[in-house]
Amino acid sequence: MFPFSKNNPAEPTTDAAAAPAKTQEAHPLDKMTHGAFSAQTSGERMACIRDWLASGPTPEQLQQVFKELSGKDKGAAKLLREKLDEIKRSKTQATIALEWADKAQALLAASKLNLADALAWQRDAAKAGAPLSKEPLAGLKAQLVERVRAIEDLQHRVQVQREAAVLVAQRIEVLSTKPWQDAQAAQAGLSVDVSNWQAEATALANDANWPSVDAKFVPQLQASQAQLGLVWEAFQAALSATVLAAEDASAPLPNVPVWADELRVLRGIPLEPVVKAPKAPVDPEIKAKATSAVADALTKLEQEVAEGHGKASAGAANALRNALKEFGRLIDDKLENQARSALAAAGELEGWQRWRADQLREELVSKAEGLLKRPEGQAIGGRKMQESLRSLREQWKLTDQGGVPNHGLWKRFDDACNEAHKVVEVWLEKLKAETAEHRAQRLALIAEVKAWAEANRTALDDDWKGFNRVLHQFGDRWRESGHVGEKMYAELNTLWKAAIDEAAAPLEALQKVSLAARHAMIDEAKQLGAQEVLRIDAVKALQQRWQAEAHRVPMDRRHEQKLWDAFRKPIDEAFNRKTAEREKAQNALSERDRIVLDASKALQAANASGDAQAIKTAMAALDAALRGQAQAQAAVAAAAQTSDEKSAQAQTQQGQDAPDTAADAAAPNDDAPTEPSAEAAPEVAKPVVRKPVVAMRGDDRPGMKKEAPALPTRGGKFGDRKDSGRPGGRDGGRDARPGARGDDRGGFRDARSERAPVGDRFDAPRLGDAAFRAQRDAFEQAQQALRKLAAQAHGEALTNLLTAWEKRDAELVPSVQELGSRVAPAVRAAWSKAVTQAPAGDASTALLRLEMAAEVPTPAEHISDRRMLQLQLLTKRNDPAPVQTWGQDAAVVLGGGFDAAAARRLQNVLKVLLKP
Template structure:
């Protein structure tokens, strides 16, 4: 048995794609989900669920949900089939009751039938179309009745005119009357005619018979009138107007009407009483008909009929005719209004029943899976789809909330009352309407109970808050608190809690609001007193600010102190934001006006320096233009002119000729040389350096203790040791910085320190625009000069490497291009080295050049460089690499050209030529 079970598990694992052999629960659930996406059969899902529920309840939940879904679907299919059969039974009946069709839809929705899916959607549409056809047929009956009345009126009007006019109009009537009859017959032949209301067929039949009688009589009378006109002996028609016209045409006098038999004489008093009673009933009926009140019209018509029954033999003929006409009009109106009132009632009933929607009830929580495998199998079998499908439970859920439901019910009941006033009542529809409204009112009642409980709770909360505020006010009434911000924060918190305490009725709120205002006013009284005193102090500070602002000399220290006092006051006592802003504006206004006057005076004073600023701006503009041209000579001349303008000289001074340029500068239009680039600093810095006394250059140290790697930062020990007053010399007794010179190092007394340095007279202060313009112009000029110098060095070195490669001394750059660091003799030595045959080794010369330039050496040459540095330490009296680098370059140029050696030589010369 155990082996059989293992075999089944392996088969199910293969079926589900490894859902049983997956190592984790998440992977098992994922594989079950993938397997379910393939739409397996219900039997397979049941088998997998039976085995998997004992192993992994989480993964088995997916199968349970799918099985439950299949079960619900089968249940809904059964319900749909049942209600579909009922709908088809209704449709198959020869006479369909509209109320039964509407009840089918309502009851199907209550039972949870899926009306939006087939087959119920189709039969629902068929029922709706059948109901619409019946209602349309009933409307057409009403229209046909009105058309029959109009045709009869046309015929009656012709009987009051000449027979010749009637003879002219008879052709149109011969077309209209049969057409009406055909339309009436089409109504009778309609498939839905058997389902119309029972009162409509008699109405249509009465209209048909009445119109046919009138039409037959009209045709007979017209035929007699035509025959009488042709034959003088023919009998006259029964129409009085036509008979009189024919009698006059024959030359006969008009026939007098036969006198009516006289009525028996009655008591005049009884006759007057009868006429009055019938007239009053007639007037009431006519008034109700005119206003369209169907219900009142029926009562008035019954009263008039009773009056005619009682006094008909005593009233006049004219009054009796008026009464019968009014009763006919009332009857027609009653029939139409009854139909219309029922339609309106049906709509109101549908609206009342639609206040709830039918939704499936939530499925009960699944029981906890059994621990044992046998219990899981029993549970799965009990929930198997093969079991009898149980239709899902449904619940009715309100569509509206409490308040909205109350307003809707009130509106529906008011509309029902208005319908009852316009037509006779319908007790069956009223019962349905009242039941739906009572069911919906349960939601309103529940909401009202909840509102009442919440209102009681909110009232209790507000009363407790009032008592809390009173207690807090009593505790802080006598305390002299300095934390008015905290006091104000507490008052605001109480106010926020009152606003958020919940809704109350108008009556309850009007009762509690005065108590709250009294309590919160009493609690805020200390703060209001402090705010009043603070406002008085701030007004005093505003007056002080006004006095300071009106003073001829603005005292900045007093203004700062006053502003600090204001800030301290504002941080101590809080005020209303608008009031505080208003006081602050009043405080700062006189001070701002004073500063504005001071600024205006300063600008007025600075206007006198506009000529110098203008000269500096023009010189700065000239420097920018020269910088944009890219000519080093023009840039230096423009910078010199700017320096002269800054010193207060003539801004438009003529530039110095090219011949008077500083040593090393290239003429205008030529590229700057390395010598010119070496003298790169700004004019002002150069002049300052020239004015300072030159210091003796210390002897460089070739090797020292510490980091001797190329490019490493090295402390200036030698310079510090040899600099007067340096660290080592200061320790030497009697030296410039020794103990004997302590008094000298202290310098002159403090009072005489102002004369230690003589500050250069730089003239009046520049304006902001001029200062910024000259600073930016100088920065741009220096950057352009550096860029040009770098370009010049790069071109010269490239040309030198090309001369080495081609062994051509003529291609060696000129003295000006190489710079002042390369003397003519050194350049001539390079040319001679290129003129000789290539030979020798340049490794040591390259190492010496890299040591002199302090540039990195390739990794494979590091050991040789350190060995060379040790050798140089032993030869202290020989010239170092910094002094012999020109000769070393000549040695390299004398050897054969090599790309690696050329890169090392170019890197070293790039650093050496900039010194």
């Protein structure tokens, strides 16, 4: 808020102070600005200023209001300043546009346009900040571009005409090496081509843009025109003389050697052998150099002709001709003849190239005309149409570079492209409208962000997460505001960054404070982690402080994760150090751990063998090792062995100390008299140890010793405490007995310990981590292996049963043990009897009852029968349910005929009913 009065609106004011406020005069500009000066809050004032700006005030009014508001409300003044800057930029751009428009008009008015100046105009105007997208610069720019394109096209046509003149001259030269009748037949076509070439050259010279063509192209066209004229005139004169000499034997022979020889033969004059004047001796080094130059040019021409490159072959042919002109007198006849043959082949290829170029042009014309002849659902969009037209025009230029141009096809092609370009123009107009809409949308979003930033200098109710969420929502809306051009986006993005930075300034300031606090907590965590004794309470308190700070101040996720990793690292290292010390102390396995590990390994080996009996035996051994029975038995055996050794040692010592007479009296002696000796020692009677009689009730539960007292039960008379007689009550806690539930590594839990005999219990110490994990994994894998073996046995039993049904062989029916505990011997006997009997009866009802008992789905074709059977069973209340008679129903099915579909249904049912 930016109140104009010095008094706080929240504080109560006296009547004396309030009275002048009511009679205060309104500001002179308040009415003009729609109440901006009388508004109470900054948001209302900015809304009034926006409404006033929409009415289109003059620059003088804007300056006056800005001067009044600049010292009172910076937010509202900022809107005015932006408007004034926009007006200033518009005036500046108008001046620049006028200046560059004069330069463009001067360029267009000149009779000779310099391409460099025309191309530099657009570049320099853009650098100067001229609005090239607005009129009149947009139209002038289009005119310059069109003028430059016409001049470049004219220069290109000059080059094409030059190449065409060379090709026509080569065709005439090739005809001079063929019979004169062929030359006479080709004269009409050549005459048309020469006339067309002359007309095209005259049109080029008469073009309005001809003065603007580069100076090098004018003499090239004139030289080509003069050369072609001379060649054509010489050809016509030689052909006319040849025709006259063929009709009149007295007429002189033409100057063309081939035609003159033909006429000599026709007249019966023998041909004189051509005697070439002997060549003057040439320096071998110079001759080798000349031969090498001609051979290189000949090789290049032959390569281009073999690959079919028309334009490249023309250049290679010219190079070979120049080489022959320079070194023809220095090379031998064989190389010269090869060069002449290669030039003739190149001339034929150039003629073929022109035919092929016309074919390619016709294809391009068909493609251009087909752009608008597509079906309704396959019309091409604006962007794709633009790309297609650009591609077609590029292909046309490439085709023109390889042969003589065809103006008729070019006219058709250009008209088709111009017609198709109307679609591009419509698309461009639509794109322009969308761009303007997206620009307005982005500007509105920027204004909304500025207004929100002005009204939210701090988070509401200290909810900085909500503050950050709103900023992210603004960012999402900016990204979804539609496409604009790169230049426009760069301009708008600058405004957007300024607005969003201003809106995020309070949060960024708070984040800096929070960052300092978190770095302090990281240092504190390092100090706690470096202490020898880790204080858990201090660590928990520090973590709670960190979590509170993280919940209060949001930060970038990646930065926050890095800070959290740095905070957690010293504490984790301290805990890891403590764990390592503990594990180091536990690395030395106790005797019990070693026995448990050995038993676990044995159980793992049994699991791998796949033998159920071996697995159960190994499980029992591991169970005994966990309860400590193995250690107890080993201790008892060791104690008994020690006791026997001590007793034997005592008896030996006593025998050594006794008198010899007693030993002699005790031992038999044949030489002694038959009557007893008076000195014989009397026999010592063994003392009888009487055990105290303890009254107890024998425990007659299965697996318990009857002489052991029964464990306390939950019984008792009414009113007794339920927890007085059970472990874990008030009389004794859960930890008062070995193997309690809280001891997670002392072996089996309560139920497993109570199932064992009382005399077999052993107060075992806590297992080490390795032994505990080993026995746990071994038991889990053993149980999984047993389940897998049981499932396999179950499947084999079902397969054997169905095979016995199919083959009617009772010997194949599995035994009771194989079928499982759910099948009684009587049921198995009934199944065997049913299999041996001849098929009889309908088993469809029995199958339905079996599927109802097993609760498995019935095939679609039998669903109605199953529903009918269910309705019938509802009326028979006293009859046994299908669950009770499934054994008899299975016997009925087995007594019927074997059917593959019924076998599958029976198998699905028995999978459930025989499952152990």
